[in-house]
């Protein structure tokens with residue numbers, strides 16, 4: 001038996017200041033879940049580590065805004081995030097949190113180890129201070145104008161518009177987020193990690209050592225950081241909330257959140273495996289892999305490795321397969337603007353459709369460049385791929401077996417050359433999918449999985465068992481035997497991507513779960529009885545999809561006004577042409593059919609006609625701008641559609657009460673909108 005390999009897989013610790021949205025899931029949680037599930041199926045020793053990042057200024061700012069303590073604030077979001085991950089089958093071995101005691105102790109010990117080794121430099125500097133609130137202002141507590149793009153609400157650490165990394169003193173016209181007043185500069189002492197000293201080692205480790213195996217986006221970002229020169233970075237902050245600095249005389253100081261957060265991976269491992277956690281962090285045979293979004297590359301490839309390297313006892317990441325960003329309907333996802341699809345809301349709206357979302361997100365993972373989620377795209381992928389390809393194949397195979405052989409797996413006859421070719425293609429599937437997952441190409445892996453279902457569909461279509469059954473039952477036995485075995489492969493190989501559906505297929509086949517290397521030959525033997533057949537996926541109708549689009553649309557105008565005009569321009573939802581309305585809005589219109597009883601020109605107005613329109617219960621006066629297209633006499637007696645509840649308007653001194661509907665094509669010719677047959681006046685149009 002091959003030697004068991006050991007993997008420590010981490011997923012970025014999400015900030016406990018909101019829910020989990022699609023961008024999070026696609027960026028840093030679905031890819032490692034696929035990877036880890038695959039590794040487990042291979043019998044590898046793998047730990048999948050994550051937890052809530054509960055420190056940092058966004059937490060204290062959020063708590064302040066909600067009028068609760070930071071601990072109450074993080075408790076709320078920690079639970080919400082944990083539940084979302086569980087519901088979507090993200091199979092962490094532990095989902096911990098950085099407000100835990102074990103984490104505070106671990107992070108403090110780490111700091112002390114480095115302090116005692118003389119790694120840090122101490123610097124007293126002038127920092128911004130809010131005199132009214134009597135506190136030093138962390139980067140996020142300061143806003144001002146970005147020196148790079150001129151955005152007026154850039155934070156002290158980063159401009160959210162242009163992405164430039166900043167320090168508070170870069171900002172023009174800084175103000176305190178707390179008091180709104182310009183801050184003053186005051187002396188304070190901090191401990192710095194002299195990153196510039198690590199530069200030669202980082203160059204060798206990353207630029208020479210990982211040119212081949214790290215993703216180009218990750219390698220490129222590291223190179224650009226290194227080429228622009230590394231600066232000392234403060235590892236402590238003046239704040240009340242966080243891991244206290246474990247040195248005497250440091251009241252009011254905590255560890256920098258990006259010092260303590262990655263150590264959270266280690267603390268969580270300790271919590272999970274108190275007796276043997278060290279082999280997952282200190283044994284050279286262990287592969288450490290960090291799954292993150294691209295905004296965290298510098299912390300996981302430069303800063304945290306420098307800390308681990310300085311400590312000396314720890315392994316370094318073997319790979320950091322960072323993803324780019326997922327956009328939503330053409331616009332950047334944003335928690336603060338609520339431009340997001342939240343997992344807890346998705347679960348409410350689409351219960352038991354976790355695999356549908358996992359599938360769609362995997363198929364568009366931003367692996368090499370930013371990608372876009374749209375509800376229309378979601379609907380298309382569910383219907384034309386999950387339902388029509390995977391679901392259809394599994395369903396047809398099982399239903400035909402029930403129908404012809406009473407749900408018992410038939411004995412195959414002689415295999416044709418085409419059967420042999422099909423078997424060879426089946427046997428290739430686990431290798432192809434596995435190779436793609438191991439190279440962190442999850443989209444490609446999913447495509448290979450779907451190719452197996454496509455192979456099955458084609459095999460059925462080529463062999464037409466539903467026709468052949470009339471003349472050659474023996475042949476149908478072979479065809480279904482093979483199709484059932486393809487279905488068994490699909491049960492096993494879909495597990496990393498679609499864990500809920502995989503379990504369903506296993507159940508329908510009454511098959512034991514198998515390991516990846518067991519997916520070879522025939523998994524189902526003749527005479528085995530199938531379980532109960534259920535539909536794997538349901539068609540996604542228009543209505544719920546439109547409801548989701550409307551929900552986003554309702555968010556858009558009020559939260560983005562004046563904040564991000566450039567991305568608004570790009571968004572098909574932000575500026576629909578014309579803007580779509582909800583059904584409720586449409587239903588407010590009172591549209592009716594009426595007959596024009598009289599029409600005259602309006603004096604001194606070339607374009608206007610004054611019409612008398614009989615709406616059944618009343619005759620209305622309507623002024624309409626159609627005089628250039630119709631003679632008055634041609635209109636009399638015609639039925640037309642009328643917007644009956646349009647607010648009355650005075651036009652050239654005449655009160656117009658309604659509007660008649662017309663259609664105009666490219667030639668400019670105007671036609672009346674009429675019922676195809678005569679209807680009674682006042683009939684409702686809907």
Ligand SMILES: [Zn+2]
Nearest residue numbers: 146149159162
């Ligand atoms: Zn900027």
